Amino acid sequence: MSQDYYELLGVNRTASADDIKKAFRKLAMQHHPDRNRDDKNAERKFKEINHAYDILKDPDKRAAYDRYGPAAFEGGAPGGPGGFQGQGFDFGSVFGDIFDEMFGANRGRPGGPRADMRGQDLRFNLEITLEQAYAGTEATVRVPSSVTCESCHGAGAEPGSKPHQCQTCHGRGRLRAQQGFFTVERTCHACHGVGQVIDKPCRACAGQGRVRRDKTLKVNIPAGVEDGTRIRLSGEGEAGTRGGPAGDLYVFLSVRRNPLFEREGADIHCRVPISMVQATLGSSIDVPTLDGKMARINIPAGAQGGHQFRLRGKGMPVVRSTQHGDMYIEITVETPTNLTGRQKELLKEFEKAGKTSPESEGFFSKVKEMFGG
Ligand SMILES: [Zn+2]
Ligand SMILES: [Zn+2]
Numbered sequence: 001m002s003q004d005y006y007e008l009l010g011v012n013r014t015a016s017a018d019d020i021k022k023a024f025r026k027l028a029m030q031h032h033p034d035r036n037r038d039d040k041n042a043e044r045k046f047k048e049i050n051h052a053y054d055i056l057k058d059p060d061k062r063a064a065y066d067r068y069g070p071a072a073f074e075g076g077a078p079g080g081p082g083g084f085q086g087q088g089f090d091f092g093s094v095f096g097d098i099f100d101e102m103f104g105a106n107r108g109r110p111g112g113p114r115a116d117m118r119g120q121d122l123r124f125n126l127e128i129t130l131e132q133a134y135a136g137t138e139a140t141v142r143v144p145s146s147v148t149c150e151s152c153h154g155a156g157a158e159p160g161s162k163p164h165q166c167q168t169c170h171g172r173g174r175l176r177a178q179q180g181f182f183t184v185e186r187t188c189h190a191c192h193g194v195g196q197v198i199d200k201p202c203r204a205c206a207g208q209g210r211v212r213r214d215k216t217l218k219v220n221i222p223a224g225v226e227d228g229t230r231i232r233l234s235g236e237g238e239a240g241t242r243g244g245p246a247g248d249l250y251v252f253l254s255v256r257r258n259p260l261f262e263r264e265g266a267d268i269h270c271r272v273p274i275s276m277v278q279a280t281l282g283s284s285i286d287v288p289t290l291d292g293k294m295a296r297i298n299i300p301a302g303a304q305g306g307h308q309f310r311l312r313g314k315g316m317p318v319v320r321s322t323q324h325g326d327m328y329i330e331i332t333v334e335t336p337t338n339l340t341g342r343q344k345e346l347l348k349e350f351e352k353a354g355k356t357s358p359e360s361e362g363f364f365s366k367v368k369e370m371f372g373g
Contacts, residue, residue: 005052005065013066017057024053033186047182116244119146119210122237123250128221130258134290134316136223143249145215146238151204154243158200163242166191194242209242219251224266224317227255261290266325268315271332272297279303279333287329289314297329304359305333 006013009023027049029035036042055061124143132139148154157163165171168190177184187193201207217236230250237247255263262269272287282301286294289311297309308330315325339347355361 003048005056008048008052009056017059020053020056024049024057028053033184047179047184051182117241118245119238119240119247121247121250123252125252125254126219127254127256128225129256130261130263131290131292132221133225133255134223136225136317137221139219139221141217141219141251143215143217143236144212145236145249146210146212147215148239148243149202149205149209149211152202152209154209154239154241156202156205156207156209156242157198158202161198161200163196163198166195166197169195171195210239217249221253222319224319225253225255226319227253227263229253260288263316266316266318266323268325268327269330270327271330273332273334274299274303275334276336279305279331289327290316295327299331303331303333305331307331 006015009020009027011020011023015023028046031042031046031049033043033046036046055065122143122145124141126139126141128137128139149156152159155163166173166188169175169188173188173191173193173195174185175188177186188195191197198207202209205211215236217233219231219233221231230252233249233251235246236249239246260270268290270287272285274283274285278285278299280301282299282303284296284298286296289295291314295311295314297311308328311327311329313324314327317324336343350356
C-alpha cells in the first residue's frame with residue numbers, strides 16, 4: 001500500500017472533500033466485490049481505494065498523510081505498530097455510510113439484522129377544482145397498496161410454524177471476513193441480510209408478510225390549498241414486511257384550471273366582457289364569485305377596456321388563517337360585429353354628431369405635432 005492515495009482515487013492534491021467523495025464513489029461502484037465476483041484484482045483495488053478514501057475523507061488523517069506520506073498509516077491496523085493509534089480501519093463503517101446510501105436502505109446494517117423493513121412511501125396524484133380548493137373538501141382516494149397479511153400477522157411464516165435464525169450468519173444478516181488486517185463485511189447470501197430464514201412461507205402472502213390490497217382513505221383538504229401542495233398521511237403507505245413500520249402516503253394536489261377565474265397567489269382574476277353601449281352609458285353587471293354567489297359591479301359611464309374593479313376579500317382563503325385574497329374584475333369592451341344596415345347607419349350618424357373618443361383624439365394630436373401636419 002505504498003501507492004499515492006490521491007493517485008489511487010484519480011484526484012489531485014488540492015481536491016475538495018466533495019471531489020474526493022465523488023471520485024471514490026465512482027471507483028467503488030466500479031470495483032465493488034458484488035459486481036466483480038471472484039475477481040482478485042478488483043477486490044484488491046477495492047480495498048486500496050477504500051483505504052485511500054478512509055484516510056483522505058478525514059481532515060486530520062489527510063493532513064498527516066500530506067505531511068508524512070503513507071508511512072503515517074502503514075501498519076496502522078488495530079494494535080499494529082506505529083501509525084495512528086487507535087484508528088483501526090473497519091470497512092464495516094465504510095459499507096455502512098456509503099453503500100447503504102448507494103444501494104438503497106434496508107440492506108442489513110452492521111449492528112443488527114433487519115427482518116422488519118419499513119414499507120414504501122406511496123404517491124397519489126389528486127386533481128381538484130378551484131372551487132374545491134376555495135372551500136376545502138374531504139376527498140376519498142383509493143390507493144393501490146399492500147396491508148399486513150392477516151393469516152400470518154406479518155411474520156411471513158405459515159401459521160403454526162416460526163421463522164428461525166439463519167444458520168449461515170447466526171442471525172446477524174452480515175458475514176465478516178478477515179483479510180490481512182482488514183475486516184470486510186458483506187450481506188449474508190443465505191438470508192439476504194434479514195437474519196432469519198422461513199422454512200414454511202405463509203401461503204396467503206408467499207412469505208412476504210403483506211398482501212396487495214387497495215385502500216380507501218379520506219383526505220382532508222384545507223381551504224386555500226395551492227397547486228402542487230403535498231399532503232402527507234403518516235403510516236398510510238405500504239405495509240412493512242414482517243411487521244416493519246408502514247411507509248407514508250403523499251397526496252400531490254393539482255388544481256384544475258378554471259375557465260373563468262385565474263389564480264395568482266390568494267388573488268383571483270376574472271375578465272368580463274361588456275358591450276360598447278354598457279361601457280359608454282354605464283351599467284351594473286353581476287359577476288360570479290368563488291363562493292357560488294354573485295357580486296354586483298357598477299360600471300361608470302365612459303369606462304375604458306382594461307379597467308379593473310377590486311372586490312375586497314373575494315379571493316382565495318389563505319391556508320390556516322382567516323385571511324382572504326381579493327378578486328379583480330377586468331372589463332373588456334367588445335366591438336360590435338354583424339351589424340344590420342340600420343345599426344351601421346346609426347353609428348355613422350353617431351360619428352358625425354361629434355368627437356367622443358378621448359384617447360384617440362389625444363393620440364392623433366400628438367401625431368400632428370410630431371410630423372408638423
Ligand atoms: Zn402471510
Ligand atoms: Zn444469514
